[in-house]
Amino acid sequence: MNNKRLSLAEEAHLLDAQLATRRLFLKQCSMGLGALAFSPLINACTSESTGSSNTLFDPTKPLLPKTPHLPGKAKSVIYLHMAGAPSQLELFDYKPELKKLDGQLCPESLLKGKKFAFIRGVPKMLGTIGEFKQRGQSGAWVSHYMPHLAGVADELSFLKAVHTDQFNHAPAQLLMQTGSARLGRPSLGSWVTYGLGSENANLPGFVVLTSGGQNPDAGKSVWGSGFLPSVYQGVHCRSHGEPVLYLDNPANVDGNMRKASIDAINQANKETYKEFNDPETLSRISQYEMAFRMQISAPDVMNISDEPAYIHEMYGTEPGKESFANNVLLARKLVEKGVRFVQLFDWGWDVHGNSTDTSLEIGLVNKCKQIDKAITALILDLKQRGLLEETLIVWGSEFGRTPMQENRNGLEMPFKGRDHHADAFTIWMCGGGTKAGTTYGETDEIGFYPVDGKVSVYDVQATILHLLGFNHETFTYPFQGRPFRLTDVEGTVIKPILS
Amino acid sequence: MGVLHPLVIHFPIALLLLAFFLEIYGLSATGKKYKASIPLITFLGGIGAVFSALSGYFLMNQGDYEVSSVELHRNWGIALAIGSALLIVLYRFPPKIPHIHLLGQGALSILVLVTGHLGGNLTHGEDFLSLDKPKKEPKQIVLNQDALVYAEIIAPIFEEKCVACHGKTKQKGKLKLDQIENVLKGGKNGFYHGSEEGKMALMSHRMRLPLSDKQHMPPKGKTQLTEREIVIIEKWLSLGARSKLLLKDLQLTEEVVSASMEEKNMPKTADWPLVPDLAAVSETMLTPLRDRGMVVLPLASGHPLLQINCQSLSDFSDKDGELFKGLEKNIASIRLSGTRISDKSLKWISGLPNLSKLYLDNTLITDEGIALLKNTELRYLNLVGTSITEKGLRTLSSLPLLKSVYLYQSEVKIEDMAEIQQRMPKVYFDLGGYKIDTLTMEVRTEEK
Numbered sequence: 001m002n003n004k005r006l007s008l009a010e011e012a013h014l015l016d017a018q019l020a021t022r023r024l025f026l027k028q029c030s031m032g033l034g035a036l037a038f039s040p041l042i043n044a045c046t047s048e049s050t051g052s053s054n055t056l057f058d059p060t061k062p063l064l065p066k067t068p069h070l071p072g073k074a075k076s077v078i079y080l081h082m083a084g085a086p087s088q089l090e091l092f093d094y095k096p097e098l099k100k101l102d103g104q105l106c107p108e109s110l111l112k113g114k115k116f117a118f119i120r121g122v123p124k125m126l127g128t129i130g131e132f133k134q135r136g137q138s139g140a141w142v143s144h145y146m147p148h149l150a151g152v153a154d155e156l157s158f159l160k161a162v163h164t165d166q167f168n169h170a171p172a173q174l175l176m177q178t179g180s181a182r183l184g185r186p187s188l189g190s191w192v193t194y195g196l197g198s199e200n201a202n203l204p205g206f207v208v209l210t211s212g213g214q215n216p217d218a219g220k221s222v223w224g225s226g227f228l229p230s231v232y233q234g235v236h237c238r239s240h241g242e243p244v245l246y247l248d249n250p251a252n253v254d255g256n257m258r259k260a261s262i263d264a265i266n267q268a269n270k271e272t273y274k275e276f277n278d279p280e281t282l283s284r285i286s287q288y289e290m291a292f293r294m295q296i297s298a299p300d301v302m303n304i305s306d307e308p309a310y311i312h313e314m315y316g317t318e319p320g321k322e323s324f325a326n327n328v329l330l331a332r333k334l335v336e337k338g339v340r341f342v343q344l345f346d347w348g349w350d351v352h353g354n355s356t357d358t359s360l361e362i363g364l365v366n367k368c369k370q371i372d373k374a375i376t377a378l379i380l381d382l383k384q385r386g387l388l389e390e391t392l393i394v395w396g397s398e399f400g401r402t403p404m405q406e407n408r409n410g411l412e413m414p415f416k417g418r419d420h421h422a423d424a425f426t427i428w429m430c431g432g433g434t435k436a437g438t439t440y441g442e443t444d445e446i447g448f449y450p451v452d453g454k455v456s457v458y459d460v461q462a463t464i465l466h467l468l469g470f471n472h473e474t475f476t477y478p479f480q481g482r483p484f485r486l487t488d489v490e491g492t493v494i495k496p497i498l499s
Numbered sequence: 500m501g502v503l504h505p506l507v508i509h510f511p512i513a514l515l516l517l518a519f520f521l522e523i524y525g526l527s528a529t530g531k532k533y534k535a536s537i538p539l540i541t542f543l544g545g546i547g548a549v550f551s552a553l554s555g556y557f558l559m560n561q562g563d564y565e566v567s568s569v570e571l572h573r574n575w576g577i578a579l580a581i582g583s584a585l586l587i588v589l590y591r592f593p594p595k596i597p598h599i600h601l602l603g604q605g606a607l608s609i610l611v612l613v614t615g616h617l618g619g620n621l622t623h624g625e626d627f628l629s630l631d632k633p634k635k636e637p638k639q640i641v642l643n644q645d646a647l648v649y650a651e652i653i654a655p656i657f658e659e660k661c662v663a664c665h666g667k668t669k670q671k672g673k674l675k676l677d678q679i680e681n682v683l684k685g686g687k688n689g690f691y692h693g694s695e696e697g698k699m700a701l702m703s704h705r706m707r708l709p710l711s712d713k714q715h716m717p718p719k720g721k722t723q724l725t726e727r728e729i730v731i732i733e734k735w736l737s738l739g740a741r742s743k744l745l746l747k748d749l750q751l752t753e754e755v756v757s758a759s760m761e762e763k764n765m766p767k768t769a770d771w772p773l774v775p776d777l778a779a780v781s782e783t784m785l786t787p788l789r790d791r792g793m794v795v796l797p798l799a800s801g802h803p804l805l806q807i808n809c810q811s812l813s814d815f816s817d818k819d820g821e822l823f824k825g826l827e828k829n830i831a832s833i834r835l836s837g838t839r840i841s842d843k844s845l846k847w848i849s850g851l852p853n854l855s856k857l858y859l860d861n862t863l864i865t866d867e868g869i870a871l872l873k874n875t876e877l878r879y880l881n882l883v884g885t886s887i888t889e890k891g892l893r894t895l896s897s898l899p900l901l902k903s904v905y906l907y908q909s910e911v912k913i914e915d916m917a918e919i920q921q922r923m924p925k926v927y928f929d930l931g932g933y934k935i936d937t938l939t940m941e942v943r944t945e946e947k
């Protein structure tokens with residue numbers, strides 16, 4: 001109980017301790033010769049030397065609304081990440097040839113030099129069990145797993161040949177969301193809030209909503225701010241209970257007292273800033289102030305129960321529960337109120353076929369049921385409000401699934417399932433300046449490798465930034481002596497899906 | 500051998516400076532014990548210096564660098580190699596002069612630093628150490644059709660993307676692109692490429708090679724030419740690459756010209772009006788709006804057109820229209836969603852010449868107000884949750900650029916839409932009220 005919240009005194013003590021250790025550290029450094037070599041390194045890590053002219057970061061008003069390089073079509077993004085990786089071969093990437101090969105041993109040539117997460121030896125091919133049809137005027141392939149989404153296929157632009165170079169969840173999620181498979185880089189949402197600020201001073205610019213019972217495998221780093229100032233990290237909100245943890249007043253503390261204590265803390269922080277000039281201190285002050293304003297605004301925006309009944313019916317929402325549908329409706333409300341980036345993670349898509357929940361026959365059907373109607377509702381709801389034009393929806397995952405049936409430990413699996421596959425998978429985007437009703441990219445006859453329109457994770461990121469008005473090559477942040485960008489040295493905007 | 504130069508040089512730099520440092524440290528009591536290692540370090544550093552000088556000599560003779568620009572670096576490098584050899588001898592046969600090794604190492608360190616710096620200038624450019632480098636603004640194409648193609652457009656492109664390797668200091672492939680005469684001369688393979696009839700400028704050929712091709716220019720990893728730049732250079736080369744050619748002589752297509760607009764932060768699509776002569780408003784003029792709580796942003800950084808968001812201001816009313824005096828031409832988008840404005844506000848709104856996007860959702864406006872908009876350049880109109888009827892919609896038929904109108908929860912009836920759609924075939928009307936049927940597996944989207 002005690003460790004849930006720090007008392008003021010404890011917190012001050014902690015801070016003091018941190019400062020003291022830092023001072024000691026510097027003293028020791030400067031005594032030794034190491035200081036000679038070390039001091040420019042230290043300087044490079046603080047924003048003193050790297051900052052100013054080419055950062056967009058104003059520590060006193062870190063979330064001030066800003067404009068990108070070019071007039072962007074999208075003003076906000078709703079990113080739907082299906083953590084675990086759904087099977088593109090069951091949902092969108094139709095491979096009739098694969099059906100014919102069902103049950104046959106996989107040819108050696110496909111396995112040569114390949115590494116899989118679980119497949120061992122020679123696996124069998126697994127025909128798709130999705131019933132595919134071409135939908136709408138665009139003729140996009142969508143299977144019976146997504147009956148509702150199939151009805152709005154003409155609104156979507158599919159990327160059918162995305163590839164990544166990571167075949168384990170955590171690194172692949174990091175690569176997708178931060179541009180690097182290793183920890184420490186800012187997430188896409190952080191970059192966007194760093195570049196655009198927040199249109200609504202009472203709400204964070206970057207909100208994260210999770211469902212499916214677990215956080216993504218890579219943990220909170222997938223919405224972390226990396227080396228960007230910490231104000232830009234995603235604020236994890238919940239669709240049931242308190243929307244933001246620790247936002248409400250503790251027992252026996254009223255608004256005035258809370259305000260007074262925040263003022264006192266901020267005063268102390270201002271003093272600290274005067275002494276040490278660490279811009280993080282300023283960010284901290286503005287975070288306290290934002291949290292105080294959110295006390296008033298958040299409960300209202302975060303509450304979906306005041307939406308009319310027909311909206312609930314449309315989305316399939318049940319207020320008070322933790323569900324993907326609730327998060328989707330909440331995402332619409334947040335975007336309407338000016339939040340720039342809403343990141344949804346839904347856990348439970350890792351269809352290996354080693355249990356009912358991870359089977360293509362049952363587990364995947366259930367997962368699709370949880371998202372299909374809600375996403376369709378989101379698209380149509382944004383559309384009728386005139387907001388789809390300026391809201392980019394991205395649906396995707398960290399990688400795809402193999403055309404072979406998984407044979408974990410060389411054994412037959414109890415259910416149909418597929419292993420992780422990095423070489424080809426499907427992502428779709430909708431609204432926000434994408435060209436509705438397009439399909440770009442194609443995989444080979446069994447969906448193993450891209451044969452046309454191959455795009456990388458970086459290309460997807462570059463495209464999202466482009467739609468928001470950023471040139472991904474010049475959108476940088478100086479850190480450790482060099483400018484960093486989300487796409488590092490890669491990435492080309494995928495022009496064929498732009499409107 | 501020459502390629503080793505940039506690698507090898509780091510050994511003498513590190514080792515000789517270390518030797519000097521240890522000589523100084525050796526003056527103190529604690530540093531004495533390291534003195535024994537100095538001759539060995541100097542020896543290794545000296546060998547490195549000699550190798551560096553040799554490899555540098557080969558690199559120079561490969562012809563990528565102009566001799567005059569390398570000369571100074573070469574001379575210092577030779578001096579360094581000789582100096583380090585001498586010092587090795589001084590360690591082997593120490594003369595009886597106090598601190599002779601320390602002095603020798605000091606002199607050598609100066610040689611190392613100067614040589615290294617001169618070399619650095621060659622590879623990274625003269626100004627690589629100066630901190631306040633002039634910020635490289637992305638070169639913008641002059642839209643003026645009377646612009647000189649080479650001097651005003653192509654020379655800056657070469658300067659930005661080629662001269663680092665094809666300029667005064669380096670001439671990769673014996674090609675210089677710093678002056679028009681040198682461009683026409685070409686490199687070691689001349690100006691032209693291919694057989695007599697399929698003749699084209701070698702440069703066009705190399706620019707068009709796929710990026711993965713080793714011969715592609717600029718090489719992979721360097722800042723690439725944009726498609727527009729390639730088209731302009733190609734066209735200019737094919738017309739004889741004369742210095743007097745004007746932009747209009749190239750007879751470029753609309754597309755290329757509008758692509759150049761994009762670089763000037765102007766959208767090429769018709770989402771926003773083109774306003775080449777409009778000046779941006781000063782920040783001070785925007786302060787009253789911001790103080791009132793509006794979010795005011797240019798469409799893009801440096802763009803003269805503004806987007807204004809009043810959405811969060813529940814007390815925003817008709818009289819706030821005053822605040823926009825003097826900004827009329829600059830307003831491209833205004834969001835009044837949920838504010839307390841009425842038809843009166845549409846008077847000042849309809850006087851905004853560049854207004855393209857207008858959000859009036861959930862306000863008290865009526866058909867009468869909408870009728871005032873008939874002479875605007877609106878592209879997007881949001882009327883969600885208003886009491887607009889088909890009468891008001893009809894008045895919009897004179898809007899030439901209108902693309903989409905949102906009418907969810909308005910008073911417009913589906914029965915009237917067929918006729919209205921016929922009047923305005925290019926406009927997308929969305930009445931909303933979508934229902935998603937859960938029972939059937941197939942989705943049906945119905946309009947209200």
